[in-house]
Amino acid sequence: MMPADLGNLTLIGMPGAGKSTLGVVLAKRLSLGFVDTDVLIQVNRGKALQQILDEAGYLELRRIEEEEILRLQVERHVIATGGSAVYSAAAMAHLQRLSTIVFLDVAFDEICRRIHNFDSRGIACAPGQSFADLYQERLLLYRRYAEITIDANRGGQEELAERIADQLLA
Numbered sequence: 395m396m397p398a399d400l401g402n403l404t405l406i407g408m409p410g411a412g413k414s415t416l417g418v419v420l421a422k423r424l425s426l427g428f429v430d431t432d433v434l435i436q437v438n439r440g441k442a443l444q445q446i447l448d449e450a451g452y453l454e455l456r457r458i459e460e461e462e463i464l465r466l467q468v469e470r471h472v473i474a475t476g477g478s479a480v481y482s483a484a485a486m487a488h489l490q491r492l493s494t495i496v497f498l499d500v501a502f503d504e505i506c507r508r509i510h511n512f513d514s515r516g517i518a519c520a521p522g523q524s525f526a527d528l529y530q531e532r533l534l535l536y537r538r539y540a541e542i543t544i545d546a547n548r549g550g551q552e553e554l555a556e557r558i559a560d561q562l563l564a
């Protein structure tokens with residue numbers, strides 16, 4: 395049987411929501427390709443995200459992220475974005491044209507349990523802004539762009555991929 399024509403799917407959400415790891419599982423489950431915009435940035439710029447942050451600052455990383463997303467042209471892919479992609483209205487408009495946008499919704503406490511390496515993970519955040527404040531600021535943006543919202547607090551990758559697939563294929 396041919397897989398259903400789902401077009402592209404974009405995953406958005408906080409760092410630690412599971413966009414990169416769940417994205418691959420979901421792509422396999424739905425017979426789609428997979429692309430991670432963080433990987434695109436690192437390959438195309440020849441630098442780690444944290445290196446870009448350290449050398450040029452968080453606004454430059456967001457600008458580069460916007461540029462890479464605007465260049466993205468794929469068909470039948472799961473697109474894992476970085477957690478800061480939602481700061482660019484232009485990038486999000488491009489992703490809206492290209493894909494169905496799925497928000498992986500994970501509570502603040504659960505994100506904190508999953509993420510430990512705040513200083514090396516490459517979080518595009520203003521100096522001095524607390525992670526709790528960043529979470530609240532971003533939640534509004536994720537909700538703005540979400541076409542489908544998935545409670546991704548519980549369940550393994552396979553179960554979550556199954557739940558997303560069920561919702562898309564319903």
Ligand SMILES: Nc1ncnc2c1ncn2[C@@H]1O[C@H](COP(=O)(O)OP(=O)(O)O)[C@@H](O)[C@H]1O
Nearest residue numbers: 408409410411412413414415416508549550551
């Ligand atoms: N559903 C989940 N349950 C438990 N841990 C998870 C889940 N999804 C992701 N993680 C863990 O959270 C961390 C970040 O996952 P990752 O896919 O890199 O998130 P993102 O790309 O959204 O930042 C990884 O250690 C991963 O194993």
Ligand SMILES: O=C(O)C1=C[C@@H](OP(=O)(O)O)[C@@H](O)[C@H](O)C1
Nearest residue numbers: 408409443476477478516517518
């Ligand atoms: O939320 C952020 O500010 C960022 C998240 C990272 O991706 P993940 O969300 O996949 O961790 C990466 O795009 C970049 O380092 C900035």
Ligand SMILES: [Mg+2]
Nearest residue numbers: 413414432475
């Ligand atoms: Mg990721």
